[in-house]
Amino acid sequence: MKILRTKPYVIPVFLPNAGCKRRCVFCSQKDITGHEKIPTLDEVKKEIEKFLRHLKNKERPVEIAFYGGTFTALPVDLQKKFLKVAREFIDGKRIIGIRLSTRPDDVPPDELDFLKESGVLTIELGIQSFCDDVLIKSNRGYTSKQAINACREVKARGFKLGVHLMTDLPGSSNYCDLFSAFKTVELDPDMVRIHPTLVIKNSALERMFFEKIYRPQSLEEALDLLSDMYLIFKRYSVTVNRIGLQIPVELRDSIVSGPYHPSLGDLVEIESFYKLTRWFLETFNDGEIIIAKNKLHFLNSYGKRNLKRLEKFTSRIKIEDSKNISFRLKDKIADYSTVLEKYIEELHSKLKVEGRR
Numbered sequence: 278m279k280i281l282r283t284k285p286y287v288i289p290v291f292l293p294n295a296g297c298k299r300r301c302v303f304c305s306q307k308d309i310t311g312h313e314k315i316p317t318l319d320e321v322k323k324e325i326e327k328f329l330r331h332l333k334n335k336e337r338p339v340e341i342a343f344y345g346g347t348f349t350a351l352p353v354d355l356q357k358k359f360l361k362v363a364r365e366f367i368d369g370k371r372i373i374g375i376r377l378s379t380r381p382d383d384v385p386p387d388e389l390d391f392l393k394e395s396g397v398l399t400i401e402l403g404i405q406s407f408c409d410d411v412l413i414k415s416n417r418g419y420t421s422k423q424a425i426n427a428c429r430e431v432k433a434r435g436f437k438l439g440v441h442l443m444t445d446l447p448g449s450s451n452y453c454d455l456f457s458a459f460k461t462v463e464l465d466p467d468m469v470r471i472h473p474t475l476v477i478k479n480s481a482l483e484r485m486f487f488e489k490i491y492r493p494q495s496l497e498e499a500l501d502l503l504s505d506m507y508l509i510f511k512r513y514s515v516t517v518n519r520i521g522l523q524i525p526v527e528l529r530d531s532i533v534s535g536p537y538h539p540s541l542g543d544l545v546e547i548e549s550f551y552k553l554t555r556w557f558l559e560t561f562n563d564g565e566i567i568i569a570k571n572k573l574h575f576l577n578s579y580g581k582r583n584l585k586r587l588e589k590f591t592s593r594i595k596i597e598d599s600k601n602i603s604f605r606l607k608d609k610i611a612d613y614s615t616v617l618e619k620y621i622e623e624l625h626s627k628l629k630v631e632g633r634r
């Protein structure tokens with residue numbers, strides 16, 4: 278896995294739909310962030326000050342993130358004003374840098390230099406999918422080719438690249454979403470976020486849901502898909518920063534339908550353990566899994582979910598005083614990453630064979 282420096286605190290500054298020239302079908306920023314208006318420069322400054330005052334660990338690095346819109350599509354003057362506010366905190370050595378989210382069709386190469394000079398370290402691109410028909414049906418307004426080029430440009434200019442993906446968008450399939458994960462890996466991002474599509478109040482998807490044009494995945498269906506995506510990223514050492522939308526408790530009524538869970542990331546990790554273990558034990562009749570005592574939560578958490586599902590393999594599940602999870606086959610030990618590699622290899626060839634569905 279990549280060795281990361283201490284994960285920074287991120288101060289999110291929401292600029293709801295700022296710069297967006299179109300509305301994506303799943304989006305209603307005000308309903309998931311609670312922010313309706315673009316804040317003034319003064320409000321941004323006060324919000325950052327407030328966050329910094331309440332930091333628990335003053336040693337941990339801090340970044341400011343402009344989220345919730347298409348930052349690089351804002352008038353350049355306005356971008357510069359927001360960045361200047363953040364820059365003052367960098368100059369005062371109170372934060373280490375800036376990150377921003379934007380769309381892949383709005384990253385003008387000639388503007389990247391001033392972003393760099395202004396202290397932007399990371400550009401997070403809302404790619405969502407690398408399947409063109411999914412992008413069309415979600416009203417994203419760019420092609421997968423544009424998305425690929427934008428990722429390459431961001432990396433080539435020396436920024437850290439974040440890729441946002443969404444699963445189960447209108448017109449998508451598990452094939453499409455797994456294809457998007459493999460495509461993302463090829464582009465070598467520094468981090469990934471994955472959000473299963475939720476039906477949010479006041480979005481176009483809400484209407485599609487009530488007209489029965491769109492049906493979101495159940496939590497179980499989402500876990501099945503997300504765990505494979507998680508394993509793909511793990512196999513290629515791509516950091517997964519977040520799985521699932523972070524929606525404040527008071528706004529959770531905005532979720533009309535969809536696979537929301539406040540600890541989705543944890544659930545996905547537990548599911549991915551199950552997937553890999555089941556695959557190994559089914560593939561190798563004489564194989565065993567060795568679980569370190571400090572990893573027993575993979576079997577026991579969420580009401581012993583995995584222990585129950587792996588019941589028929591109980592005699593081949595060994596709990597030992599080891600440090601990690603490993604696998605044993607004919608007295609030979611295979612570490613977790615070797616088994617993961619094989620699992621992903623098989624998943625990849627299966628996708629190629631099955632083709633698009």
Ligand code: SF4
Binds near residue numbers: 297299305347
């Ligand atoms: S680009 Fe992002 S913020 Fe703008 S409408 Fe689409 S999802 Fe919402």
